[in-house]
Amino acid sequence: MDTIKSKQVTFKVFRFNEETDYLPYYNTYTLDVTHEEVVLDILNRIKWDHDGSLSYRRSCRHGICGVCSIKANGKGILACKTRLFDLVETFGSEITLEPLSIKRAIKDLIIDKKDFWDKHAQVQPFLVSDIEEHPAQEHLVSPHDAEKLLEADYCIQCGACHYSCPALAINEEFIGPAAFAAAYRFSADVRDEASLERLHVVNEEAQGVWDCVKCMECAEVCPKEVNPIEKITKLHNMVFEANIAKNNVATRHAVGFAHSIEKHGLLDEGELVRYSEGNIGVLKHVPVALKMFAKGKIVLPWNMPKADKLDEIKKLVKSSSTVKF
Amino acid sequence: MEKLKYALFTGCTAKESTPEQMMATLAVANKLGIELVELTEASCCGASHLQDYDDFLSLVLNARNIAYAEKHGLTMVTICNTCQLNTAMTKHRLDHNAELKAKVNAKLSEVGLEYKGTSQITHFLYAIIDDFGLDKIKEMVVKPLSQFNIAPFYGCHNIRPSELQNETHKGHENPYKPTSLDDLIIACGGASVDYEEKNKCCGFHAELQAPRTAAILTGNAVAGAMDANADWMVTPCPLCHLKLDTQTHHASVAIGREVSLPVLHMQQMVGLALGCTSAELGLNHHVTKVNFV
Structure with missing residues (x-):
């Protein structure tokens, strides 16, 4: 041949x-x-x-x-x-x-990868653990606990995701996918004691996970299949679970989906913007909303469509919710 | 060929901010003889945000939507890239994790449902390209778009992660050089325009949290298409559409340059070529005026 x-x-x-x-x-x-x-x-x-x-x-x-x-x-x-x-x-x-x-x-x-290493430095990319210098026995991690890292430890810090991230290209404060994956890697480690400190860092506006644009570029480009955006989602979850989510536009935007789905099954787009931005913040969206309204793109609250079998959805939202805000 | 039939998951925007997309989907399906059974019981997919708050709840709700498609014994067809990603991601996770699937099914059993994993999930773009066929669409074109340079805007969630998307549609779409939408433009008689931003992010998902980032991404996309001499843009994603159609003022301010182009939904473009009227396709619902029909 x-x-x-x-x-x-x-x-x-x-x-x-x-x-x-x-x-x-x-x-x-x-x-x-x-x-x-x-x-x-x-x-x-x-x-x-x-x-x-x-x-x-x-x-x-x-x-x-x-x-x-x-x-x-x-x-x-x-x-x-x-x-x-x-x-x-x-x-x-x-x-x-x-x-x-x-x-x-x-x-x-x-x-010059200085910016890449600076972002890593922000999240304490190492195990923080107060262990005895001469321990009597090994500090073992069970296979089950090791799996919680979701292979985030495969990262070789090549920078491919960091320099493909469009959010980071615009907002230099953004910590970025590689350092977020590192933050998750150590915060998910059962031996680590600095998880809460890291979560506070990734929870900050502008630099934190909330500015991720969800483009999936980091998942696509990673040569080691670390899937950084999966870790970014985990960090979001950990912020809510640790009960340190601030009451701001970003957190309300995520939570607002649950409220809307419970009420209508569908997303109430107008209410999501109002709930996320607050009654004053929402005003900045009025000019665009008026243009959209003129083109039949805004559903008024009393016309909000509902999913069929809404009782099922309400029941599932109640019984399957795992966090509170 | 046997008549194609799908379970249609409309998503939320088709019911609210992009009514024209719903109209165009039905008009095109009608022209092509594709039967769509609307999943009226379906909930919002969580749009990649609910999972940040409550991942398990997001899985249960998406699994419920898929369970309804399974009840019909049909492939689920989506008309929103983000619905496609969230639904396909749920399917992927449940099909590869028996423990998680059992946990989700324990919840679904409370409302008499079960996720089995029997329905495939595909975006309407791939349904008409892979299942119906580009050649057949080409044969049916009555009003070719031969006078237009058209800029395809793919939308992240249809093309990335490729590993997941290649499970859900037959054509191999390379996220670094996608071709489906270009091929569809050509089948409709138009000229497809190549530009750097065609497979990039529109910024939609960060619009409230990071408005400057979102506006610059939108501005870059429209500017890229304009600089490549596009007459208009086309996208399979209603969220990209909202961003590119309604937010060009903010985008222009953010990038310091006036940018604006008409943006059509993929279904509207196909509908025009197939001879649908602009009223059938809802072209009057756009904020940026569709000035060529």
Whole structure:
């Protein structure tokens, strides 16, 4: 059977030297690549055969050190684990290689990850436990308790999710998916004693979990399948369970769904905005609401539709609720 | 081909802020000869927020909705990306965790229901592309959209996480290079416009909590489509639609540039090509005027 053993691929590679350049530019290389080659092989070939000044980070070559993460056609990848043939299948034979964050580029594909590490530092990414220096017995974690981490400990801090998060790209205070996953990893550990402190950090407005836009980019991009947004949801839940949720627009917005569903089965959109924003805060939505009303997009309270068999829904909301606010 | 029949989970916006989406869904289904049985008992899916407050309650309610589709013995079809994600995510979790499924079913038994896992869940976009077929839609086009450059806006919750979405529809949609909506635009006779934001977030879910973030994301999306010379945008998600159609003033202020484009629901675009009238498709319900019909 004939198999295609090599393909011709054109690489546009991001170049920038903070010390000598004002603006970045791209160098183009057309190479024959084989089905065995990963992106890191190509970077090595460009550096060794074409331009020794190309700079990028590499270390383990086994997808565990996390330093070789870059973007290929906008997709965050580990250069050492991503096969060229897979990229070509998705994007075609022109592949653009860029740093994870263009605005943080120092030299070519190398970025300054200070912001990433600063976010981690905010959430105490380590076990806080007051244990004896010479314990009489082992401090065991049962398999059941270890499962509670939901594999958040698989994170290799490559930054792929952090630099793909649109909320973080706009709001620099936002802690971001990687550090949230770390906050969950240690707060979910039965040996840890700083869970409440971390929950207070992730519960703050602007920096905390409430600013997540739910785009699922972090779940998609993670090369280790850590699924950061699952951990972000868990942190939301833990904030409510710890009874430290503040009475603000973000918390009321989540809770408001339960109220609305219990009353109508469906979401009362207008009431959700009023309940979340409060009677004064809601006024800022009046101009848009009037435009929507004029186009038949607002249902008045007395016309609010209800789900059939609402009694079932009411019963389930009562019997299945696990938290209070 | 046997007549296609689905259990329709409308979601809340189709009943409230996007009535035109409901109208267009029914009009297109009628044209294509697809039978939709509305799940009138269904509750809100929680829209990715209820689960932040009470994850178990969210699971029970979504499982109840799916149980009603199972009672009809039909695939559930959704018309909102977020309904699709929440419902499909519930199915995924229950089908892969017997203990959780038993816990949820213990609650559902209180109202005489059971979640079995027998119904598939798909978005109407994929129902008409995968089950009905693009070629057949193409054959039925009477008023091709050949004069328009149309910018597809996919909406996060139909394309991410891909692992989950590929369980629920047959076509492999790559979230980094989605094609379904582009293919549908072309089948309707239009030209699809490529731009960076087409698979990005519109900001809807953070509108109240993080209004600046949400407005900038909306602004970037519309600006991206405008810069690619789009005449209008199209989306399969009513939440994206609300953001792109009604919030362009805030978006323009946030990005410091006037942005505005007509935005059609995917069903409205197909309906136009199939010869539905603008009244049937509710085009008068848009805040940003649909100025080309």
